[in-house]
Amino acid sequence: MESLEHLTIIWLGVLVAAFAARKTRLTPVLYYLAAGAVMVNLGFLPAEPDPFIRGFSEIGIILIMFALGFEENTSHFLTSVKRTWGIAFFGGLAPFLTAYAVADMFWGDAKVSLMVGLAMTATAVSLTMVSLKSEGLSRSKAATGIMTSAVLDDIASLALVAILVPIATGGASADIASIGLILGKVVLFFVIVVILAAWILPGDSAMLQRYVPFLRRFGFRRLLAFAEGEMAVLVLFLFAMAVGIVAHLEGFHPAVGAYMAGLIIKEEYFDSDSDEDVAKREAAYESTKRIVENVAFTWIGPVFFVELGTKILFDVDLFVSVIPQVLTMTGALFVAQIVSASLAARYTGGFSSAESLMIGFGMLGRAELCFVVLDIAYVQNNILTETAFYTLMLTAFMLNVAVPVTIRLWKPYFVRAVGAQENAGGNTGNTMAKSADTV
Template sequence: MHDLSLLAIIWLGVFAASFAAHHTRLTPVLWYLFFGAIMVNLGWLPEQMPVFIQDFSELGIILIMFALGFEENTGNFLSSIKRSWGIAFFGAVAPFTVAYFATLYFWGDNNMALLCGLAMTATAVSLTMVSLKTEGLSKTPAATGIMTSAVLDDIASLALVAVMVPMATGEASLSFAGIALVVGKALMFFVLITFLGAWLFPASEGWVARIPFIGHFSLRQILSMARGEYTVLALLLVAVLVAITGHHFGFHPAVGAYMAGLVIKREYFDFHPGEQIDFHGQAKQIIDNVAFSWIGPVFFVSLGTKLVFDFDVFISVLPQGLLLFVGLFLGQVLSASLAARYTGSFDWPASWMIGFGMLGRAELAFVVMDIAYVQYHIMTVDAFYTLMLCAFLLNVSVPLTIRWWKKKYGEAAYT
């Protein structure tokens, strides 16, 4: 089937999901996942997406995370980092511990249990942030706490991948140099982002203005080209370039895109003062439409296609999958919520929202499962399907619990 035909089918699924979400009052993300799973199991979509669809869906999550960062206040994000270390630490230790000991009990293989624990460690923050935005909660303290702790969690998870995968595959032993390299690359990336936001983008001001070539550059000049006609193109170019840079430093591109949106300030859009046009609002409206209506949803539909049913295997691993799901659900929510309350000083409504928001599993989970199951054959087919089922149930839990918590306690509790 032609790649564009697959894209058309996915977009039909997006329409159907949006229609179902409107009539059921559930978040569209849940329906995107559902229709992705249905279409792959009916044979309408392939189990292995072509490169075009994979890249298109990755562009979608880059745009989503850039849009979320674009509307976030930089000061709120930075101040939240100090409050989020405990959420990142305890919110990662608990699911790793649960998954490790559960899979060790199920199958008795230490290396496989190590990688199963690692796969279930990192939070899929993109799913949570889109769910929060759908509910009108993306600018709350809880949302900022989830995003900052997820960034810290991502750094720790990357370090664990660098250390544990070689250990589990027998290619290397625990190395201080390997850990230091991962942490050093993460710090270098954040230094680079700080330089972009604090000095390069407003380069016509301060000491940077005296640097040849760079001193004549400022993001405002780029955004104002041709009476603002290329503003959106310039913003998307910044998002993709920083996402690629983040990928080269070891992060998922979505993290880099979020950071790119975070350091773009509203004052960069104060150009052409004689015109009564809100260039910032105009750009935000276009980016939100692209990110949340027609490119971004492709990522979640593609994510839903990861759950391919083999009935016999599915039935055989159903008890393990459900037990692991319950253990991870309770461990993740309790650890993240208690950490938010007692190490981050969030109030209880925000703390529970953070706990629910940390449930999703996506990018790193599938990367680790691919390494363990496809590349090195460490993970058995039963373990693979157990983790896939568990990850799908956790992802479905995110929009449902966020909707339930908002409905039960009211939006005013989070502002």
């Protein structure tokens, strides 16, 4: 009964946090963490959660990562890769190296520095897109660049989590053979994902029909259409858990598998053999997507962040002691992220200067994957010290606050520059048309 009482208190905190996030236009993750911290320090929640809450929170982060992958348009993502690979690479490498260097300067522990760098690498794309949407910029070219590069950044970060966490936790040594084994597991896992995406899930490949014909008859489309689509959400969550288990067997965090499971699900899988009505397919897809997002982001997923927030036990002396680390880490990452992402957007992606700076601001946030790494490194394996954990939590908070603030401050210049660029393009087009008429 005590577990149910704790869950009820957590859900109440989630509701209050969601209300505060809507009023301030900041990511709800910040308020979920704050809710956990406040409630544990007031004695409403225990510092050490019982197994039920702990297990529930693990399910939450798996569903969140699946939902983030599921809401991505795979085709749109693939077509934008060529233009945004540089933003993802340089915009991820610079924060990793910067965070690693700052951590090494303060704590001098390679494993701690590795986890700090890893936590500060991935961008919080959901926070940025919410901020851009609130400013009416979610359909801009800059938004597309941020979305695609952030997804690439997250995938690269997931691969790094898979490779580096076993080394940092002592599960594997840093010799060539051990690293080779880990890389082999990474390759094997992604090969499995590619096979699922290319041949198993589509259900209409020649290889599938020839060698595994029963999958065509009882394949993924049929499962999603079973009972008129009423079981679609269960099928998707079952698939996410199954791929997450495969990832775990390969030595990765289950969230890695869940994200990849969501990424390879396509809207056309909601077609059935007997129903080719596009409108019905889109309605089924949107309805399922809405339920998945509701479950992941509203009532199960947030438990993970609230539970993680309960690790923040207020200690005035500790908070004061980490001020130099927090200011240094935040300042260094703020500059490194904006400069690296903006320059990459300008010179490898061909974006304008105004768009490039907007992309740099949009990639400041740190959310889901950052806290997954913190959970692995601090809660599960005790790699991070208490000082390092508090430093990263406060740094993530300040960077996330910077996203809506910088986007709002830059918006007038951005709109003016993009408008001038479009007008120039229109004038050029008119001049060319007039020349053509003259000829």
